[in-house]
Amino acid sequence: MHAEPLSLIFLNAAIVNNFVLALFLGICPFLGVSGKKETAWNMGLATMFVMLVSSAAAYGINELLTELDLLFLRLICYIAVIASAVQLVEMFVKRFSPALFRSLGIFLPLITTNCAILGLALFQTAKEYDFLQSLVYALGAGAGFTLALMLMAGLREKLALAKVPDVSQGAAMSLMLAGLLSLAFMGFAGLGGSHG
Amino acid sequence: MAELPDTREKLTPDTFLRGLWEENPVFVMLLGMCPVLAVTSTTMNALAMGLATTFVLVCSSMLVSLLRNWIPKQVRIASYIVIIATFVTIVDYGIQAISLELYAALGAFIQLIVANCVILGRAEAYASKQRLTTTFVNSLGMGAGFTLALLALGTVREILGNGTILGISLFPADFQPWIVMILPPGGFFVLGAWLLLFNWLRLRKERKQTEQIGVTAHAR
Known part of the structure; x- marks a missing residue:
């Protein structure tokens, strides 16, 4: 496992074991912020940045x-680091792009409880x-997360114009869509090497 | 701060029951979806995950409720997270000690209980304002609702994807299981199907109510 080439790590994290569609991490923002492509893109970038920072910090x-020899403190330290990284991103976004800050809204601080980030560190x-x-793993995971979010947002923007039965409106429809996407991503299984 | 309405809830059966149905964390509030989808490929895993989450939920809510007058408002979220992470570490080591097999099956998702928004949501929205007893009952109800939802997914996925329930075979030997149901897409599909069912029930109830109102209005 140690000699795993960087390109394969990236491919593995971004596509084969996509964090959202294959490992079920970060479902809340996936369902919550995937209404519009632009917000989805920004959310993806913010998450990728937090992933990079917290991945580097988690390594240290x-x-x-x-x-x-204090391994039992690992979980508490990781979550504290992630919370600080999110705070950092929040201040950064607020300073340089107030419009983006408003459009992300509550989901920006909620990156803290995005299990994709804690999952990545673990x-x-x-x-x-x-x-x-x-x-590289963090970069791949972030790219995969953004990809899944963008795909979902694209589908939902189209779907907003379609007529669907009353009973399947809202979350039920989104989940079915996610299932189909996940089914499509299963086609990548086995790409780029046999390790999990 | 002139009038401070008494927001403290009285202890009623509803305090518990709300978590099971009306405010079910998974089916109604759509919180904590990651473990719901990830560990429900078998009934046993679902049950274990549900119980572990309930334990963390109840313990951390109670501690938050006890400390609610001492935690400064500015750092409350960080404090809640640390409290939750402490209990998750306990559960993590506990499960490792009880059953290594189960520990391997649940994987990182035990530690990921920290990032379960049901728990943080309870701490913020309920435990930080209510008394210890009501908090205990309410979070127990929420935990039960969460476990129920996990079981609802786990049993369906195990029956369809593996042909067994709790490891006991249900079908004759030549039964071909529907493998996709225990793979990731199956999780999305089964949860989607449950939500469809609940949507349908709710719509039917609403339609009946409006019909009834129409009938009484007509009779007058």
Whole structure:
């Protein structure tokens, strides 16, 4: 696992084991912010940035805690780092793009409870990636998340104009769509190597 | 701050029952979807995940409720997260000690209970304002509702995708299981189907009510 090439790590995180459609991480923003393509794109970028920061920080923390033999504090430290990273992004976005800040609304602080980010930190620890591998993994996961969000937003923008039965409106329809997307992504299984 | 209305809820059966049906965290509020979809490929996993989440939910809500007058408002979310993370660590080590097999099956999703918005939502919206007893009953109800939803998905997916329930075979030996149901897409489809069912029930009820109002209005 250690010698895993960077290109495969990226491919694996972004497409084969897509965080949203294959691993079920980050479903809440996936269903919540996928109404419009533009918001979806910005949300994807913000999430990718938080992923990169927290992935780098999580790597350092894990080394430190292993050194000190305090591994039971890992979870608490990770979530604290993620919360700080989200705070950072929030301040950054508010300063440089107030319009974007308003359009993301409540979902910006909610990145903290996006399990894709915590999941990323936990997975990279479990897979024992080194620093560079972790960063590439984070980049891939972020790209995959953005891809899933954009696909969903595109579908839902089209669907908003279509006439669907009353009974299937709202979340039920979104979930069925997500199921179809997930089914399509299963076609990538086996691409780029046999490791999970 | 002139009039502070008494927002504290009285303890009624509804405090518990609301979590099961009216405000079901999964089917009605659509919270905490990630574990709902990810670990429900078998009934056993669903049950274990439901119980673990309920434990964290009840314990952290109670602690938040106890400390509600001491936690400063500005840092409350961070404090809640740390409280939740503490209990999740306990559950994580607990499950590891009880059954390694179960621990492997649930994987990272035990630790991901931290990021379950049902729990943070309860802490913020309920436990930080209510007394200990009502908080206990309410969060127990929410936990039960969450477990119920997980079971609803887990059983359907296990029966369709594996032909078994709790590991006991239901069909004759030449039964071909519908494998896609235990794979990721199946999770989305089954949850979507449950939501369709609930939508249908709700619409039917609404239609009946309007019809009844129409009938009484006509009779007058």
